[in-house]
Amino acid sequence: MVAGAVGITATAFAGSTSLSDNFEDGDTAGWSKSGGSWAVVTDGSKALRQSDAASALARQFAGDTGWTDYTLSAKVRAVTLSGSAATAGIAARAGGAHEFDRLVLVPGAVRLEEVKGSAVTVLGSLTLASAATGFHTLRLDVSGSTVTGYVDGAKVGSGSAKLTKGRVGLITTSAAASFDDVSVTALAGAPATTAPTATATATASPTPTKTTAAPTTASPSPTKTATATATPTAVATSWPKATGTTTLTATKAVSGTFDGGNVEFIGGGALGDGGQDEGQDPLFQLADGATLSNVIIGAPAADGVHCAGSCTLKNVWWLDVGEDAATFKGTSASQTMTIDGGGAMHASDKVFQHNGPGTFVIKNFQASDIGKLYRSCGNCSKQFARKVQISNVTVTAPLKTLAGINPNLGDTATITNATIIGGKATNVCALFKGVTSGEPTETSNVPDGVACIATGITLK
Numbered sequence: 001m002v003a004g005a006v007g008i009t010a011t012a013f014a015g016s017t018s019l020s021d022n023f024e025d026g027d028t029a030g031w032s033k034s035g036g037s038w039a040v041v042t043d044g045s046k047a048l049r050q051s052d053a054a055s056a057l058a059r060q061f062a063g064d065t066g067w068t069d070y071t072l073s074a075k076v077r078a079v080t081l082s083g084s085a086a087t088a089g090i091a092a093r094a095g096g097a098h099e100f101d102r103l104v105l106v107p108g109a110v111r112l113e114e115v116k117g118s119a120v121t122v123l124g125s126l127t128l129a130s131a132a133t134g135f136h137t138l139r140l141d142v143s144g145s146t147v148t149g150y151v152d153g154a155k156v157g158s159g160s161a162k163l164t165k166g167r168v169g170l171i172t173t174s175a176a177a178s179f180d181d182v183s184v185t186a187l188a189g190a191p192a193t194t195a196p197t198a199t200a201t202a203t204a205s206p207t208p209t210k211t212t213a214a215p216t217t218a219s220p221s222p223t224k225t226a227t228a229t230a231t232p233t234a235v236a237t238s239w240p241k242a243t244g245t246t247t248l249t250a251t252k253a254v255s256g257t258f259d260g261g262n263v264e265f266i267g268g269g270a271l272g273d274g275g276q277d278e279g280q281d282p283l284f285q286l287a288d289g290a291t292l293s294n295v296i297i298g299a300p301a302a303d304g305v306h307c308a309g310s311c312t313l314k315n316v317w318w319l320d321v322g323e324d325a326a327t328f329k330g331t332s333a334s335q336t337m338t339i340d341g342g343g344a345m346h347a348s349d350k351v352f353q354h355n356g357p358g359t360f361v362i363k364n365f366q367a368s369d370i371g372k373l374y375r376s377c378g379n380c381s382k383q384f385a386r387k388v389q390i391s392n393v394t395v396t397a398p399l400k401t402l403a404g405i406n407p408n409l410g411d412t413a414t415i416t417n418a419t420i421i422g423g424k425a426t427n428v429c430a431l432f433k434g435v436t437s438g439e440p441t442e443t444s445n446v447p448d449g450v451a452c453i454a455t456g457i458t459l460k
Contacts (some may be wrong), residue, residue, distance in 0.1 A: 044180075111124070254292055356384065
């Protein structure tokens with residue numbers, strides 16, 4: 001089955017084309033954006049272009065999270081490809097916005113890599129003098145524990161892969177590029193997987209079977225179960241296992257208390273973008289005084305959680321942070337926002353954004369591969385004096401800073417008993433000159449003992 005003017009076509013794996021898109025319909029229906037500026041343009045024929053060369057990581061995902069063994073191919077043309085960080089290419093077995101096997105054009109070459117968070121393993125490379133000019137056909141074969149890459153029919157390399165299943169993607173880092181003629185086909189004789197659920201196991205069949213990526217049959221008001229969650233008195237050493245999956249196509253309003261029973265919630269429809277753009281809607285909107293507990297937020301996560309005043313998030317887990325994990329608003333200087341337990345992974349910028357006034361408490365929390373754990377808004381049109389109290393947290397680098405505050409606006413940060421694995425002293429506090437327009441200016445990247453007081457900091 002081939003897609004023409006109808007756009008992306010996804011069918012059950014049956015030895016024939018399972019997904020194809022030549023973008024002749026002029027839209028990106030069926031694709032989920034994460035970062036970058038994407039649009040269908042005319043590049044010879046119609047093609048999908050990511051035009052923001054300044055975007056550190058831009059992706060479009062499609063397909064099924066249960067796909068295992070397949071061939072992905074696409075035509076890729078680098079529009080802008082310069083600098084050591086510049087790449088443009090395709091991704092397979094994407095389990096999240098920061099986890100996939102990829103084959104990418106780089107200046108003067110093509111590389112085959114496996115990406116897991118901040119860890120990038122090079123599995124092969126091939127010199128290609130024309131990498132930055134013209135369309136090149138990239139092909140990824142993923143079968144069992146082996147991933148193999150080709151460019152224009154020539155083998156780039158092959159290696160052992162740890163990833164086992166996931167969607168397909170089009171990706172750029174610090175580059176602009178066009179993509180066309182995307183195709184996914186099953187590898188003959190490959191084993192199948194069923195859609196991931198809390199109890200899903202792999203099954204064997206002659207060809208893989210495509211199933212719905214995000215089950216929507218879970219109860220919208222899941223019952224609390226006895227599965228393990230993080231203790232509120234110590235940082236958890238492991239993440240809870242999801243008891244099911246629910247897709248939210250509209251923001252879920254919470255007043256009072258909502259216990260998710262460790263169900264994983266993901267965004268669909270208008271909430272399924274998964275990008276880093278400002279102004280997205282949240283998965284959960286908490287009213288003043290509300291409590292959200294025992295919730296796992298998967299990808300795409302939209303803008304996570306919004307809190308309209310005092311609120312508590314207890315044992316909430318973000319598997320792959322979208323724009324922000326949670327944003328705290330409100331208007332009262334007496335409001336308190338509390339994060340107790342839980343964790344977050346893969347936040348290219350902030351985990352917690354504090355826009356309103358009041359006191360922000362983060363305790364018994366863990367995070368890895370993040371920009372900032374907490375940021376007091378540096379350029380909100382209406383600014384406040386804000387306080388943050390961080391205690392008993394463990395963060396694994398890469399990390400820019402635990403807390404970013406604006407002392408010139410009256411902000412203060414108190415950090416106690418924080419462990420930074422793979423970190424350094426400059427990862428503790430960042431002090432900014434906050435503004436109401438434009439961009440804030442960083443004035444210091446270490447605790448000053450006045451606006452930012454840090455004790456019990458362990459660097460491992």
